[in-house]
Amino acid sequence: EIVLTQSPGTLSLSPGERATLSCRASQGVSSAYLAWYQQKPGQAPSLLIFAASRRATGIPDRFSGSGSGTDFTLSISRLEPEDFAVYYCHQYGTSPITFGQGTRLEI
């Protein structure tokens, strides 16, 4: 199975700063099938980015995704207070479908 390793495990930043989250795959992932989710306490994950770089409906443009092959990145250009949460990457192109272990973005 494809193992997704996210780094860092925890990222401590302040509102207004830029966040860069990494997701590295153990083997190549088609960009068409790489997504990022945001999860806040007590809630389900919510889709942010799909196909590596496409924002889901209603997602502000401060969120952007990039990458290909085995290295993918989620960037948040100017952190808002509501952005502090846990972020997961997800590959859904190769069975079994797998998720990264998450990056906690904290103030």
Next chain:
Amino acid sequence: QVTLRESGPALVKPTQTLTLTCTFSGFSLSTSGMCVSWIRQTPGKALEWLARIDWDDDRFYSPSLRTRLNISKGTSKNQVVLTMTNMGPVDTATYFCVRINSGLWDSWGQGAPVTVSS
């Protein structure tokens, strides 16, 4: 508006079978390209894919759990049912159902917490 809601027992005993129901609205599982998956999230927050059922009734399972899982469309057209046999403490998790629309995992239910304990 698409909504999904998981329901089932909050507590099961070891060796019992868990049955979870996903009741959804705002879409039809008969529409080409529509699928529903089950995912679980452990107390440590790891996400694990369990199973998927497609509009044409194709079914797919996690290789590591295949022998314990069954996913099916419910008797009601807007339901998907997941059963997991021989439950153990390691299966304690929150179970989510997710709509997949033409490959896009775009809507999640709120989750159903399940504890396995005697």
